[in-house]
Amino acid sequence: MSTRTASEQDDLLIEGRDQLVAPMEEGEKPREDWRIGTEHEKLVYRREDKHAPAYDEPCGIRDMLLALREFGWEPIEEDGKVIAMGGSDGTVSLEPAGQLELSGAPLENLHQTCAETGRHLQQVKSIGEKCDLGFLGLGMWPDKRRDELPIMPKGRYDIMLRHMPRVGDLGLDMMLRTCTIQVNLDYSSEADMVRKFRTSLALQPLATALFANSPFTEGKPNGFLSYRSHIWSDTDPYRTGMLPFVFEDGFGYERYVDYMLDVPMYFVFRDGKYIDAAGQSFRDFLNGELPALPGEKPRQSDWWDHLSTAFPEVRLKSFLEMRGADGGPWNRICALPAFWVGLLYDQSALDAAWDLVKHWSMEERETLRNTVPRLALDAPIPGGGTLKDIAPEVLRIARAGLSARNCLNSGGDNETGYLTPLDQIVAEGRVPAQRLLDLYHGEWAGDITRVYEESF
Template structure:
């Protein structure tokens, strides 16, 4: 989840008009030469000696991990009396609710830089982790932990969300405490460009879910899904999740997304270093100065930016687009996810070709695939024939061609298309990460889920 670190004077100004709200979206517009890649990836932290999830304050726990990383130039971000994040040239390191460790990477020019950044971060984590007796697991969901096994990090927004989630869905606490993801944040040049990328990203998000499916175990047993993490989002909070059918309607743009965002119930307002619980209240009421908890006070632009970070559709718009459909995974997948979407969305020919694959689907057909893919992944049938596996093969070829045309070369003269190799292997074999995990669980491991720590750690 987004870590709140933007505290510039510009975000403190009061919202005076609808145009101020729309400026968050339009302000993200950039010419193609300034488009960047921001990759986010989460991993589970565990104690090597007993595979327990460490708490924040225990010796050798999450606080000590954050403190140890400062020797690499990271600076603490403080909330109350606690360091709850780090900032540095490689972006921001933040904590998910149960201590899942996230790098929200810097805005970079190419995928070679993205993978170098991920490699630096993982190397730093391993260095400090070995000193503290901590390991890091690259999966989409804790394979063996119940909710009651997990600590909660001392972040004000999480206390509010943990209280609210059970009121609106049955799996929201699992989303917060037991899952990890890989995401990529990408730019757009105009409102029309944003709309086209949003539609392609949303329509093809089930392909990413299938290719990265990596959460087939819950509390030590198969859960019947390839991506249980993706299934969890279907019963987290219907007000702020889903496939957003309106994105595919004629005339979709900033105005329509703004109306959607304003109708999503709030979680909190941040004031004087503290989070005020306003869960379930309306941002529209806040705009009118009628928020019960802050009577007479009107929102700042930073309040709206915070609110946007509490909306969780499959693709999210802020001042950039976030692709949100993939399970967490190891190094190759951390590089593969941004490679997939950069190849599809940052080359105009690829973007057109990708849209041609799915532009005629109905809302019902899109929803059908989205609902089925967490369980059946690549084997999911498509409404008009074929399977997600067939679609993934086409999508990967389009992405590879897009990356080749981008021609961002490293010192050896290689373009970025090689970062798709782990995904080409999935398509070539028809075997997802979840399938490999289940095969090991049933055969080589003979049902012993603890073996996962030996073979699936970073």
């Protein structure tokens, strides 16, 4: 989840609808300025006994963050507590139960993205060696109950933890027990945003399937291949899902603003504190009628904050966020941006990808999204067959898109090699979760602790 940062626009009052549309419009960039931002989370555990370390225990989460100063990172505080570290590679921040996230810098190509990922993992592993900490690249804690997990000292999390049980049964699991990989990508115009939004939203279930990596809950198989994805189906219906309006005629920035105005608020940030506004209306806020701050109208920073509190499968801010993938090990962190950059950053690839899915009905898209958490690549697709049948073609399109970019590293290699882990998954017909289940039922003989030896 987002770490709040200030900008010059923070204190400007919202006086018209144009300021609500502005973040999306300001995201428009010429092709040569398109960048790749990759976010990835990992589970942190104490090697000795596998517990999830608390924020303030010796060599716990706080100390791990501060140890990053050795590599040039600087603390970011909230209410006197370090809740993130900032540096040239972006921001290292905390998820609600201490999951560690790198929100990477906007980079020009996948070679830079993968180098950034490698630097980060090398740094945290170095700290882990000194502090007896290990890291898991999974989509969900395989063995921890909610009550076994610590809570990090961030004001927005306190509000969300109180609110989640009011709107769904699995929101606390989303906050406390899951990890993801995400990719943030640019667009050149409103029309380009629309085409990319529709294509990526329709194909998000395929990404979920390829990266499915959360088959265990509290030490046993849970009946899903991506339980993390299933969790989102019962987190909060007001701010999650496949967004049918994206596929309707006339969709654009204005329609997304309308959607966000209908998403209930979580909080307002004032004077370094988060004020609970959970369930209240941003429309009321615009009229000076927000119960949490009666008589006060929103600033632009409040709108930016609110944009970060919707969690659909693809999210629009001043860029598009791909949100469908489970957390995973290093090579799959690099594979996710390769998948989406290949499909969305070359026009011929984008057109070909849209042609594959444009005839699907909204009901068919919803059905696919709902079956993927259990079935992954075996999920039926509209028109017959399964995701296994279209996955090779989608990867072929992505590879062609990456080849067309012709971004070479110092060894003369283009970006297509980062798709290799996905090629292997499709060739075998087994997603990462199925491999873990095979180990659990075979070599591990039901011993879930063996997962700590396999997953990073």
